[in-house]
Amino acid sequence: MSVISVRQLAFGYSSATPVLKGIDLEVPEGSVFGLLGPNGAGKTTFLSILAGLIPCPPDRVFIDGRDWSTPASRPAVRLALVPQEYAFYHPLTVRENLAFFAGVQGVPKAQIESRIQSAVARTGLGERLGSRAGKLSGGLKRRLNLAIGLLNQPRLLLLDEPTVGIDPHSRHFILETIRQLGREGTTIIYTSHYMEEVEELCDRVAIMDHGQILRNGPLTELLAEAPPTPRRRESSLEALFLELTTRELRD
């Protein structure tokens, strides 16, 4: 069964510049879904709609089979967005940040400590609870960013480039955490520019550009379509991505 169903979703910040042009997508429950696309493809807008930050037209996006267009119609689904930025308070400690984000989501006071412990256990931040968030290394900041996303024990986790700018050890740790969440049944939508990460982590992949889905399906099917790699360090998925998005320079 699909957790997320998207039917002919079109969206633009103004009528002159459509960002999404008729997207169709199904995200099965428990899948780790890779969303790939060059800068400006519409990934962030799409994630923002799923996170409820941008209102979408009615009867275009369904979560758990219910219309996602207005707050009133939305089902009570445990959803978390992990933004690309270090979206927490740098002067506060790791514990204070986690307690705040748990409290602001309405986690009962009696459960806050256990949620914090669960989140730091998954992200390996147990010994850093008393550290100021701003003093953490890049890798630890990424882990805190993820830990905050786990506080409401999400069924649907939206990860926007969660491994940007960190060392290989931290990246490995974060990927392993995400893999474990996927194994436990969390539905994950994962955007990244690192193709090898997506190949390693995701069971389904969609490649989008210019507000459209160019390819969408199980990873194995997409890899079968991939052209021979012109360079050795280019992954098969990267070769397909470059071919579909026409290898032109973006930004």
Next chain:
Amino acid sequence: MGPMSALIRKELLLLLRDPHGLLLLFVMPAVFVLIMTFALQNQYAVNKDVSLDFYLFSEHDSGLSRAFERDLAEASPLRRLETDADWQQMQARARDDEVKFLVRIKPGFDQLLIERQAPVEILYSPGTSPVFASVAEGRAMELLNRLYLRYRLSSMPGVQSSLEARGEDLIEARSLYDDSGAMPSSVQQNVPAWLLFAMFFIAVPLSTTLINERQQGTLLRLRSMGVGPVKLLAGKVVPFFIVNLVQVVVLFLIGLYLIPMMGGDRLTLGQNPEGLALVSVAASLAAVCYALLIAQLTSTIEQATIVSGVCNIIMAALGGVMVPSFLMPEAMQQIGSYSPMAWGLNGFFDILLRNGTVADTLPEVGALLGFAALMLALTVWRYRAITK
């Protein structure tokens, strides 16, 4: 811990971790209150500890001139300093601000007085304020007129005796400040003035956190967690309202206890201190909503700091915080009456200076709440425009 208490606790923690913000909100106004209270003490206490020192140089010797010399030396708050210096040396000393002014009794004093020509010359030192100059001039003029009349009416004994009365004996003067006749002191002006100045400076820490939240994606994350605009705004208004009230308590405590301990006048809260609470609440809401708008109109911390700093200083200068309004010309007072800080200050003065009631503060409270409502409406409009 509910969402609102989490938001409030977070804001207060962020402020406690921000030494610059604390400096701006608490240390700066405390220092200003102390400095300005003692610096302006004399401006508010002409009849108490102030003396206007002067040298007198006489080029005439007669009964009338000696009477003038004696009466002038005794006229409060003038104080004659004795010296052997000649007129040129006296002028040099006055230029160095050793005395406030010089008095020269001209040759032919009696004749000049009778002919209603100037028998006396007064020279002011460069640093003498116009207020002090007019006091000195008024005293000298009063004595000369009395001498003139005494001379003219010397043949009428009844009239002459009435002229023996000193000028101040003919007037019963007291301040309407309170029944004891005491005058309000500079602490009554400076505590509320710098308190308001500091209250409006919450625009800096408030906009810093809001802009950081916007830039670091925290606002996005909060919105994705279901924290709507009402909660977000309330999550700023409530903690900074609390901070403002802490400022009120701290600065009033300084006026009540610290300044008297340092030898200054004690702040008196008037007969209706509940009016102070009402004005404080209204001023705080105005300051917080103004700060929210600044945070919405600016996109970087630098912009917010400059815009709020400049606006605050202009509002303070016009509103009578830096220079008391009564020292300003009429036109400036008119312009200043549009400053929210002037409304707040007048509200405080209704209680602290005029011994007014809560009802007396209602016009200013209404103006402050109206300003707060306008700022909040503009903030919501701007927030919607940004998040659209």
